Amino acid sequence: MSMQIHPQLQAVLNQPFWNNTGMDYAVAIAIFLSSIILLLLLKKYIITRLQKLAKKTKTEIDDMVIDFFQGIRWQFYAFIGLYIAIMTLTLPPVVGTIMKWMLVIAVGYYAAVAAAKVVDCIVSRRAEAAKRENVADDASAILIIGKLAKVGIFILAFLLILSNLGVNINSLIAGLGIGGIAVAFALQSILEDLFSSFSIYFDKPFKPGDFIIVGSDTGVVRHIGLKTTRLQTLQGQELVISNKELTSSRINNFKKMEERRVVFAIGVEYSTSSAKLKSIPQIIRDIIKEIKGTRLDRVHFKAFGDFSLNFEVVYYVLDSDYIKYMDIQQDINLKIRERFEKARIVMAFPTQTIHLAK
Known part of the structure; x- marks a missing residue:
């Protein structure tokens, strides 16, 4: 039994309009609607499958993919359906060109979003690890680096979109380069401190809590920022040093010291007998061996001083803590x-003997 079409409807379907019949437009509308439905069903299927897979795995990659697909709005699927439908029609070339431009923009945008999701996943894992290690400044630096990386991703995506749209980006990049040089000169000191902070983060010459000496300044590192680092000095005040100065200076980091080498001297009177002088090294050896957390290196009768017989003692404290030392x-x-x-051994103190001749 053949399907009968009303003559008026048949006339509308056969009526040409902008190089297409009514039937062509009806087919395009059907393709548009069916494409949207199929894409939404495919999205739901993929998300459902990934959610089941995510329950079986501990990795965050599947969660990241789920988040990406859930973030794609229905307007994107509607545009894809519209693009497929329009491609079945005979339209002016400008319409096809505009649709291709819009497709490039949409695909480029979501590709940048996907790359940004990857950066967010990596950054969040590194930041959480830094927080678990109680290194809050490292976590802040990681988050800042992540934001800069995402800015770079969207700038790159923008340039690639312009390139695919037929825009000559060489002149644009050259212009941005000249402008960047001007900005770099204007912000030279800030950028130097910024890159120095990245150098401190990656090289890790010190971290918060370390006791360091920079030139004539000493203190405990309290905060490492993008431009400056703050120390708490032994006197109690806060000392702010630019990151550029820190990376260009010699730094003594006592927190990284596993053991402390200690050298000190003892002087006894010249009237001390030779027998007592020979007993002094053994006395000191016995004393240091009795004390836990130390290791003796040497004890020697070093020199004849101006007013004393001098012994030099070298030993190690097996800890970096200054108070313990x-x-x-x-x-x-x-x-x-x-x-x-x-032992009736008398320590010397500065004296002078004056001989008077008659």
Whole structure:
């Protein structure tokens, strides 16, 4: 049984309009609607499959893909359906050109969004790891680097879109280069500090909590910013140093010191007998061996001083903590004083003997 079409409807379907019949437009509309429905169903199917897969895996990649597909708006699918439908019609070339331009823009935008999602995933994982290690400044630096990377991605996507639209981007890039040079000269000191902060982050010569010496300044690192680093000095005040100065200076980082080498001297009177002089190194060896967290290097009768017989002691404190070192040195000093008193060894102090000739 053949389907009968009303004569008036048949006339409309056969009526040419802009080089296409009514039937062509009807088919295009059907393709448009069916394309939208199919694409939305495909989106739902992909998301459902990925969600089931995400429950079985611990990786964040599937979650990132799900987030990307959920972020694609229905207008994009409508445009794809419209593009497919229009391609079936005979329209002026300008319409096809405009649709291709819009397709390039849409695809370029969502490609940049997908790349930005990847950057967000990497940055969030690194930032969370830094926070777990209680390095908040590292987390801040990672987030800033991520934002700069995303800006770079969208700028690159913009240039690629212009290139695919037939725009000569060489002159545009040259113009941006000249403008960038002018901006770089105007912001030279700020950019130097900015890149120095990246150098500090990647090279890690120090981190918050480290005790450092920069030139004549000493202090504990409290914050590493994009332009400056803040130290808390031993006197208690905050010292702000530019990152450029830090990266161009020699830095002593005592927090990275695994053990501390200590050298000190002891002087006894010239009247001390040779037997007592020979016993002094053993006395000091015994004292240092008794103290935990130390390792003796050497004890020697070093020199004849102006008013004393000088011994040099070298030992190691097996810890970088300054307070612990001072506690150990105090303990050594008190025990040396105690043992010398028992052995009747007298420590020297500055004296002068004047001989008068008659």
